[in-house]
Amino acid sequence: MGIVGNLNSDQLQFFNSEGYLVLESFASPDEIKSLRLRMDQLLDQFDCSSRASIFSTKNQQKTSDDYFFDSAENISFFFEEKAFDDDGNLKQPKELSINKVGHALHEKDPIFKSFSSSDKFSSLLVSLSYKRPAIVQSMYIFKQPGIGGEVVPHQDNSFLYTDPQTCTGLWLSLEDATITNGCLWAIPRSHKDGLVRRFIRDETGVHFDKPSPSYDHGDFVPIEVKAGALVVIHGDLIHQSFENKSSSSRHAYSLHVVDTDGCKWADDNWMRRNVDPEPLYAS
Numbered sequence: 577m578g579i580v581g582n583l584n585s586d587q588l589q590f591f592n593s594e595g596y597l598v599l600e601s602f603a604s605p606d607e608i609k610s611l612r613l614r615m616d617q618l619l620d621q622f623d624c625s626s627r628a629s630i631f632s633t634k635n636q637q638k639t640s641d642d643y644f645f646d647s648a649e650n651i652s653f654f655f656e657e658k659a660f661d662d663d664g665n666l667k668q669p670k671e672l673s674i675n676k677v678g679h680a681l682h683e684k685d686p687i688f689k690s691f692s693s694s695d696k697f698s699s700l701l702v703s704l705s706y707k708r709p710a711i712v713q714s715m716y717i718f719k720q721p722g723i724g725g726e727v728v729p730h731q732d733n734s735f736l737y738t739d740p741q742t743c744t745g746l747w748l749s750l751e752d753a754t755i756t757n758g759c760l761w762a763i764p765r766s767h768k769d770g771l772v773r774r775f776i777r778d779e780t781g782v783h784f785d786k787p788s789p790s791y792d793h794g795d796f797v798p799i800e801v802k803a804g805a806l807v808v809i810h811g812d813l814i815h816q817s818f819e820n821k822s823s824s825s826r827h828a829y830s831l832h833v834v835d836t837d838g839c840k841w842a843d844d845n846w847m848r849r850n851v852d853p854e855p856l857y858a859s
């Protein structure tokens with residue numbers, strides 16, 4: 577294979593102990609520019625009169641439509657809940673109305689694909705002991721100024737479950753992320769308490785198998801990072817982000833990876849693919 581791990585022992589120790597890790601300057605200014613520019617082009621081409629699917633982490637009903645399910649293997653656009661007025665018209669231009677684009681940018685778009693399959697991601701996953709890792713979902717998240725929606729506390733293993741559990745989140749900041757514009761927050765060490773609940777897809781749509789516990793805000797720490805930083809998130813880490821009420825956006829590109837060796841993808845995950853994802857490498 578020839579790819580060697582790029583995390584040192586202090587970084588690995590921090591990740592294993594706290595459940596997350598910040599890698600400053602993971603992406604260069606040029607890489608950030610090219611991802612942002614490409615997203616501008618995709619937004620430009622998106623005909624928003626064709627449909628309006630809203631992404632909500634609070635209201636599951638809104639996420640159970642075919643557009644959402646089909647997004648597993650497409651480049652699909654989801655609006656902010658607060659993007660529309662009472663008559664259903666956009667209150668601001670479409671490029672300031674989208675919550676996220678997902679979930680297969682890393683497969684379907686050449687610019688996002690080339691960045692997502694670059695050796696630095698593979699090296700990171702070698703360090704994290706992945707044997708045959710595959711990116712199963714990518715999201716470009718806008719956290720729009722003024723209307724950027726809250727992402728409620730969750731664990732990524734709830735949504736992308738394998739047995740045993742192998743999901744890791746790789747969240748790249750494309751702009752400085754601060755408390756003011758809706759940075760990530762996490763409960764350090766919460767990954768040690770295991771998976772709380774699962775997000776299941778069945779004949780009725782999607783639902784959680786258990787209610788959410790209530791979390792104490794005081795247990796969360798903000799993860800404020802500069803543009804270009806990668807936040808590595810353990811699949812059992814409780815994390816969230818608040819609404820963005822500021823006048824600055826907070827763009828991020830988020831990947832979720834699972835192992836495809838030595839574990840089984842759960843058939844009742846929301847994501848069902850026609851074609852298996854390509855592994856980044858096989859060791």
Ligand SMILES: O=C(O)CCC(=O)C(=O)O
Nearest residue numbers: 717727745747817828830
């Ligand atoms: O970008 C955000 O606000 C939340 C992203 C997140 O929770 C994730 O990618 O798992």
